[in-house]
Amino acid sequence: MINAQRLLAILAFFPSSFLMADTTDYPLSLNNCGTEIRFSSAPESAVTVGQSATEILYSLGLSDRVVGTSVWFNPVLPEFNEVNAGIERLADNDPSFESVVNRRPGLVAAQYEWHVGPTGSVASREQFHELGITTYIMPADCDTKDNSTGGDGTRTAAFSPAHVYKGITELAAIFDVQEAGEALVADLEARQADAIAKAESLELPQDLSAVFWFSSPDSSVDPYVAGRLGAPGYMMEKLGIRNVIQSDEEWPIVGWESIARSDPDLIVIARMDRRRFPADDIEEKLNFLHSDPVTREMTAVQNGNIVEMDAHAMSATMRTIIGLESLADALTTLSF
Template identity: 60%
Template sequence: MFLKSTLTGLLLAGAAMLPAAAETSYPLKLSNCGIGLSFDEAPESAVTVGQAATEILYSLGLADKVAGTSVWFTEILPEFSETNAGIERLADNDPSFESVVAKRPGIVTVQYEWHVGPQGIVATREQFSDLGIPTYILPSDCTGKDNSKGSDGTRSDMYAMESIYRGVSDLGQIFDVADKGEALITDLKSREAAAIDKAKALGLKDASAVFWFSSAEMDIDPYVAGRKGPPAYMMNALGLKNVVDSDEEWPVVSWETIARANPSVIVVAKMDRRRFEADDYEKKIGFLKSDPVTSQMDAVKNDRIIVLDAHAMDPSIRNIDALETLAGALPKFGLK
């Protein structure tokens, strides 16, 4: 599911009702994922490494500042499709350091620390800094999280939407559009509360779930959501128990273990990426219904399978859309 097409109108209306926000006072100093940043003025341009960062900048009305994008899981939000079509995509997945630097960006905004961090596969923050290019990593990937452990990092604290809101607020200040940042946050918080209230009305007590992102091979152990990432936050908020007991972001867990836990609901990721065969959600569902182990789970037998935008399973503003999708699907399952 995508964010509602009326988002742009809501943001404009919300901004109109807010008191006039003070302009950013430069030099602006911020602490970001353990690194101090200082801006003497709003950046003239940006390159994004990560779809979540791209969609935040677009939502803040900063598409004209974006010189290039990279790391895509699915199609852009529909309200930005025309705008995005006119912006260069440096790579579907990981861009090269050279391709990012060639755009001469005033800032590089990053979704995952493993792309631009101590062992960054694109580059380290120091490499960009040496060229006078500041980097901003969304706080959702470093707040309460150790990216040196596990393939996708390990969380010490439960993920919360506040880390996304912090990123929106920081980028609003950096680009001197704080009023648009606050309007976006207000809208997202309102929708978050409404989705949670809808699920709470079901009074779920014994319902459980597992979130399946993908698998390196269709018939081997899947990558599923750990107990402290965005899907875990969604499950907690909606009254579902996560059957996976791991602090890793996306641990590999055997289907035999999952089947023994017998989750009430299975949530499968839908994405455009085709790195693995299991990136195709229809093949995921086909496997669940045909495999001798998975086909015996109650969720499969009773068709309690929810297809969810893959990008909404990672930290992003789409987490709110995911909450709404889940809250809308749960009532028809008759769970207790």
């Protein structure tokens, strides 16, 4: 169950128009990432641009409304293998504007503002809205985040799962499935609490430190690592781990020499199916860590304290809670 204090914190993010309602009172209006959106009824269909939106809609029992998906980092959650196999994947990465529009969706649900935003790589929100297609961007990518800085954006405050839960609850309201939304949030809250309790029971070293490596344009060049305010920063803070990267950027580029000087006790590396860069391959990451003259001398590499985590869990998504669980489990098997 969700404790009362946490529940109040989560509810503070939600418009009063649908709080604690059994059914949605249409028309429903929301302020989504700075844009007012309005629904006269539940959308009959949706295209997702981002795995986060896809898996949330599946989790809300709305797979029958999804007519196309795109932007995948990892395989779909196992419980959705069957339903996902029957839904068209428009692209592994960015879909074209035409491919999305051709599905004639009532809603485009996007994980990242840089896909569907002011300079969206797929299209701007205005381009979709001019065609009568409403857009929804997951709040976890814009609440406490400035995406105008370029790249993956900069956090203006620390990520919290409350932003993910806000997205779940708003999508549940949009599609009039509030009960499913409440159940999903409650389940994630309980799993979050269990993972934190597991780490607390381990009596980890006081100054345990880590770095999260997402990818690199090439395994031999400076990596994209997690800043202190994103989803990995949240995981580390909750499990009592110090992030050696103190940047507010979501995924800053930091030199290996600098990381080696910080000498983290733990290295968490992203596992993904995406292949934009050679270092997207986890074997490339492992080979580099063990062969490079700088990284192979790091304490974490010497001690074998390298943890693999699904890349999608390192983003601000529902999967972040799964990442929190997997990291807590990994800590039970490591020695420091």
